[in-house]
Amino acid sequence: MTTGTAAYSIEATAKARRYSPFWHTLRAHPSMIAGLVLLFLVIFMMVAGPFLVPYKPLKTNPEIRLQPPSATHPMGTDAFGRDILARVVHGARLDLLIAFSVVAIALGLGVLIGMFSGYYGGKVDDVIMRITDIVLAFPSFILALAITAILGNTIPNVIIAIAIAYIPYFVRLTRGEVLSARELDYAEAARCVGNPSWRVMYLHLLPNCLTPALVQATLCLGWAILDASGLAFLGLGIRPPTPEWGVLVSEGARDIISLQWWTSFFPGAVIVLTAFGFNLIGDSLRDVTSPTEAEQ
Amino acid sequence: MVSLRRYVLRRLGLALLTLCGVVVAVFIITRILPGNPAAVRVGPYAKPEILAQVEKEMGLDKPLPLQFVNYVVKLAQGNMGMSWRTGQPVQKDLTQRLPATLELALSATLIAVVTGLILGILSALFQNSWFDQIVRVFTIFGASTALFWLALVFVFVFYYWLGWAASPLGRLDVGVTAPKGITGMFVLDSLLTGNPLALKNSLYHLALPSLTLAFVVSAPITKIVRAAMLDQLHADYIRTARTIGVPTREIIWRDALRNAMVPILTTIGIVFGYLMAGNVLVEMIFSWPGIGSYAWMALQNKDLEAIQGFVLLIAAMYVFLNLLIDLLYSVIDPRIRLG
Numbered sequence: 001m002t003t004g005t006a007a008y009s010i011e012a013t014a015k016a017r018r019y020s021p022f023w024h025t026l027r028a029h030p031s032m033i034a035g036l037v038l039l040f041l042v043i044f045m046m047v048a049g050p051f052l053v054p055y056k057p058l059k060t061n062p063e064i065r066l067q068p069p070s071a072t073h074p075m076g077t078d079a080f081g082r083d084i085l086a087r088v089v090h091g092a093r094l095d096l097l098i099a100f101s102v103v104a105i106a107l108g109l110g111v112l113i114g115m116f117s118g119y120y121g122g123k124v125d126d127v128i129m130r131i132t133d134i135v136l137a138f139p140s141f142i143l144a145l146a147i148t149a150i151l152g153n154t155i156p157n158v159i160i161a162i163a164i165a166y167i168p169y170f171v172r173l174t175r176g177e178v179l180s181a182r183e184l185d186y187a188e189a190a191r192c193v194g195n196p197s198w199r200v201m202y203l204h205l206l207p208n209c210l211t212p213a214l215v216q217a218t219l220c221l222g223w224a225i226l227d228a229s230g231l232a233f234l235g236l237g238i239r240p241p242t243p244e245w246g247v248l249v250s251e252g253a254r255d256i257i258s259l260q261w262w263t264s265f266f267p268g269a270v271i272v273l274t275a276f277g278f279n280l281i282g283d284s285l286r287d288v289t290s291p292t293e294a295e296q
Numbered sequence: 297m298v299s300l301r302r303y304v305l306r307r308l309g310l311a312l313l314t315l316c317g318v319v320v321a322v323f324i325i326t327r328i329l330p331g332n333p334a335a336v337r338v339g340p341y342a343k344p345e346i347l348a349q350v351e352k353e354m355g356l357d358k359p360l361p362l363q364f365v366n367y368v369v370k371l372a373q374g375n376m377g378m379s380w381r382t383g384q385p386v387q388k389d390l391t392q393r394l395p396a397t398l399e400l401a402l403s404a405t406l407i408a409v410v411t412g413l414i415l416g417i418l419s420a421l422f423q424n425s426w427f428d429q430i431v432r433v434f435t436i437f438g439a440s441t442a443l444f445w446l447a448l449v450f451v452f453v454f455y456y457w458l459g460w461a462a463s464p465l466g467r468l469d470v471g472v473t474a475p476k477g478i479t480g481m482f483v484l485d486s487l488l489t490g491n492p493l494a495l496k497n498s499l500y501h502l503a504l505p506s507l508t509l510a511f512v513v514s515a516p517i518t519k520i521v522r523a524a525m526l527d528q529l530h531a532d533y534i535r536t537a538r539t540i541g542v543p544t545r546e547i548i549w550r551d552a553l554r555n556a557m558v559p560i561l562t563t564i565g566i567v568f569g570y571l572m573a574g575n576v577l578v579e580m581i582f583s584w585p586g587i588g589s590y591a592w593m594a595l596q597n598k599d600l601e602a603i604q605g606f607v608l609l610i611a612a613m614y615v616f617l618n619l620l621i622d623l624l625y626s627v628i629d630p631r632i633r634l635g
């Protein structure tokens with residue numbers, strides 16, 4: 001289809017970049033490595049932590065209340081004598097579960113709707129776009145806050161609330177990709193041989209339109225952890241004594257008045273490092289998948 | 297000029313449409329989602345008769361379309377309902393508290409924009425240098441920082457430990473009288489009324505919460521300034537300007553930055569929405585008497601009409617701000633007028 005060597009060589013370079021071996025890409029992006037290491041640590045903590053930390057997250061012990069970090073309690077103990085590290089380690093499961101559920105729902109529905117909107121266009125597209133405009137008029141944290149306040153404080157409700165706030169991002173991204181992809185020759189060919197619309201959309205177009213949404217999904221994993229823990233910090237969604245990172249920070253917040261910083265510092269630091277890991281990966285992925293944008 | 301008028305009208309229409317949608321969305325969230333505002337208010341252990349009575353008081357026993365009409369009619373009259381915690385109309389509570397929030401948001405934005413411009417321009421000028429790498433890590437880290445945690449760390453380090461910052465308890469020290477109210481923003485009011493004591497004290501109290509918010513918000517601004525500046529610096533017209541010997545300083549500030557302003561403004565708009573959301577967390581920690589801490593107290597007391605009013609106000613301000621930015625574009629970039 002392309003004529004002239006210049007166009008060909010550009011295509012070839014683009015291809016070589018996109019399909020370069022995994023390790024090669026990694027070496028060029030140290031922040032991706034840093035992100036993967038952080039993520040690995042968090043997952044390791046989630047899986048192995050409960051076996052390695054010899055304390056129960058809910059076990060209170062008034063004799064050792066508010067002990068500073070030491071060899072026996074690396075992150076110290078809280079006002080009830082509970083081991084902070086044990087609580088952080090057990091919280092990892094819940095926080096990651098929330099983040100992955102939120103992104104799975106938002107990505108799934110968002111891509112589905114975005115594909116539909118971009119492929120059919122016209123009135124359907126107009127309506128869907130106006131709806132995303134409206135949802136995007138609410139800062140996502142505020143929207144999640146309002147929905148959780150109404151639905152009530154349960155874990156599934158937090159997941160639903162945050163997912164609703166994230167769906168428009170995926171709708172927009174997928175729609176944009178589909179708008180250009182549906183005009184390309186391969187989509188035309190798929191239509192011409194008599195494929196039904198759903199087949200063209202989900203078997204032919206989807207694999208080619210998914211990359212930006214997947215990059216966004218990585219970033220959203222980090223945001224979801226920040227939003228869920230932020231809600232919990234405000235007393236919404238997940239409530240004490242459940243060991244969730246935001247709950248831990250909120251419980252520890254009152255101890256800083258008496259200079260006991262460790263009860264809130266460590267759980268919060270883990271939240272930030274986890275989100276940092278996801279964002280490092282997401283950011284590098286964006287560079288890898290859209291080199292032109294990254295070079296700008 | 298005809299096309300400019302058409303552009304403005306079209307944009308106004310779109311904003312109005314979104315605003316109507318926002319009202320519908322708030323109604324859907326509070327009335328149609330499977331949750332019962334009356335049940336939230338009376339709590340899980342209330343008798344059914346009491347629940348029914350509260351439902352009636354709140355007008356929830358009427359059919360949904362009628363509820364919606366009632367809601368819209370009241371809103372149109374500027375009535376956002378009663379806060380059952382303060383016993384005041386919600387719109388009155390919100391207007392009283394809005395200046396404190398705006399003061400905080402504006403000063404945070406100001407700090408973030410200055411930081412973002414400096415870091416962004418420098419890292420664009422020294423692209424791929426070690427400085428650029430550090431700035432990049434900072435922008436990713438900023439986007440990953442949990443505001444509530446950062447606020448606590450700042451309060452601990454700068455107030456409890458070092459003793460440099462003001463106490464995280466509101467806008468002024470006890471004993472300092474507020475400046476005479478004109479705008480409701482203490483820093484501005486003390487300047488206008490020539491009150492050095494209140495000015496010093498309100499700036500002192502504003503510093504830490506503003507820095508907390510600015511730390512997080514300067515990240516996206518830095519990122520977009522860098523990207524937009526690189527975009528401009530690689531453009532042909534800049535190369536021409538360099539070739540004919542225009543001084544670098546002039547190229548950066550007069551040519552590149554001006555043309556980079558459109559994406560930068562968009563980001564500032566997006567960031568404002570984030571600030572309003574972050575305010576809930578930061579105001580709560582600093583006992584800042586703005587609409588964020590109002591929303592937090594409303595949440596603690598299941599004061600739904602207050603929450604509803606707060607959410608609506610935030611969304612309306614966000615829509616309005618985006619409209620303003622879009623209109624500013626046409627001033628900054630004449631090409632948009634023709635679009």
